[in-house]
Amino acid sequence: MAYCLIVDDEPDIRTLVALFMKREGVPTLEAADLAEAREQLDRQGEEIDLCLADMRLPDGNGLDLVDEIRRQRPHLPVAVITAHGQVEAAVRALKAGAFDFINKPIEQDTLRRLLRDARNLQPARPATPPAAGTEGNDSPLIGQSRAMRQLREMIGRLARSQAPIFIQGESGTGKELVAREIHAHSSRAGGPFVPVNCGAIPGELIESELFGHHKGSFTGATRDKPGLFRAAEGGTLFLDEIAELPLPLQVSLLRVLQERRVRPVGGTEEVPVDVRIVSASHQDLHQAVEAGRFRQDLFFRLNVIGLRVPPLRERLDDLPALSTAIVARLAARDARPVPSIDPAVFQTLAAQPFPGNVRELENLLERAMALTDGDRITEEAVAPHPMMTGEEEPASALAACPGFIPETDEQRNVLTALQQTRWNRSEAARQLGMTLRQLRYRLQKWGVE
Structure with a gap:
């Protein structure tokens, strides 16, 4: 690390932080107010790798410096120094773009953690999506929508x-x-x-x-x-x-x-x-x-x-890449050849509501692979099956709980999952990403039996 810029109007604080940084092999620059801090940044901004700024300075607020650095030098991490117990001030700083915050009185362990995290920072870059049909060593978040x-x-x-x-x-x-x-x-x-x-x-x-x-x-x-x-x-x-x-x-x-x-x-x-x-x-x-x-x-x-995190219905363009990656992973797990997917399968999938989102898509494709003897997943394998989902309309599922009308998306999603699993609560909870205890709690709260 090159320089650490310390911005504080208290000489004792600047000296304390500078001595610690010197022991850690990090040279420092000091500023007593915003004006001096701006001068240091203009003169040696490219050589400054970390900035510590007090929230209260004689000529302004440390948040002003955080905002300026965020706009002009987005790769420079800024940590703010706050008085003990000023949680709201620390939260405002983090929302404004501060890298972290430390409380007064400043402890050496806190400075050591801060320096470690600043040294370990990587350049900002988006998570790279995996190629279709791979397990995605770079990112499990598949899709180009x-x-x-x-x-x-x-x-x-x-x-x-x-x-x-x-x-x-x-x-x-x-x-x-x-x-x-x-x-x-x-x-x-x-x-x-x-x-x-x-x-x-x-x-x-x-x-x-x-x-x-x-x-x-x-x-x-x-x-x-x-x-x-x-x-x-x-x-x-x-x-x-x-x-x-x-x-x-x-x-x-x-x-x-x-x-x-x-x-x-x-x-x-x-x-x-x-x-x-x-x-x-x-x-x-x-x-x-x-x-x-x-x-x-x-x-x-x-x-x-x-x-x-967007639901699956808001990124249907990702269905082919998602399906291909899921099928490849399931095939590798089962030590079987990777089956191909008919193009018509994606149209059938896009027409389904998927209240369980990607987890439900994976369950559906796992069932389709189990029903597929050959090396190709067809439209029939992913079509709704009366033995698996039931032929009733959603209204008939509600017949089991008279007087209950779903009012929220969560209630509608839960009832849809229960209908699709023929009221198998364990399977519905799995599709919804809940524990069975969480599902039972919701049904009891809503008066659904």
Whole structure:
């Protein structure tokens, strides 16, 4: 690394950071205000690889510098320095394009982590799509539709930041794949990627699973357990179906995000953690906040950067590439020749609603391959089959739950999946990307039996 530019009006802060950087072999430049910082950037901007800027400066706001650098030098990472407890200020900085933030008083471990992440940054580039018919060593996000090109471009940009990301998308769209791509293109790619389904962990165990526990802290705690936050140290923690998190745990999670420390169950001291949080849900968290099921302050903290994964119906142009790649992967798994796909198959697929999105497409193609004896998948193999989906119209499926009228896309998707699986709840849950417990909870809440 060349120079680190330190922008702070407190000489002690500048000296502290400069001494640390010198020990790490990084020369520094210093500025006491925005004007000096701009002069340094004009003189030696090409040789500056990292900038640390205080939020409050005598002649302006550190966010102004963040915005200028983002527009003029987008590859230069900027970390802002905030007073302890100024979470909203840190979130504003991340939304404005800051690479990361550090709190006062500044700790050496925090500076060491920041320097490591800045050194590991890769040039911003979109995730490269795999060629059709391959398994995609570069990216599992297949397709050349406009929606997918935009998604890959966003992944390349967001991977350079340490800001929390919230991924919204319907069940089966590939939210975990997107989270893995963000991790793989980030400065944390060498660390672990730890996925957690918040809806699949029993409520009484989720605090212990996330934060860890000490031996003897509750019945069954026969040994110390570090927890998933500490398991993701130096990497990314992916909190899937974050909307399923119980309200009491939402309070604990908010504190962890603010303090970057966890307290194990039964413990008295907090342990520092170094993880990036990526969360996801198929639910609309804005509605969950309005309904009182999700804390607004936690949503504000998680949704620093929002990312939407398009459903399959919005990228039907990708059906041939997706289908070809899925069939090739399934054939490799089963050690059989890769069957070809009749062109008419894609027209049949495009006419289907796919409430389960890419996951449902994969299930359908797996069934088609099982029904295909030869080396070619035909239109008949993917056509709706009465023994598999039932011949009833959606209204007849509702006859089993009189008085219930679906009002949301989620309710319609669930009922459609149940109809297609002849009310096999386990299979419907699999198609929808839910656990059976999550599906049962929804049906009970909606009064559907």
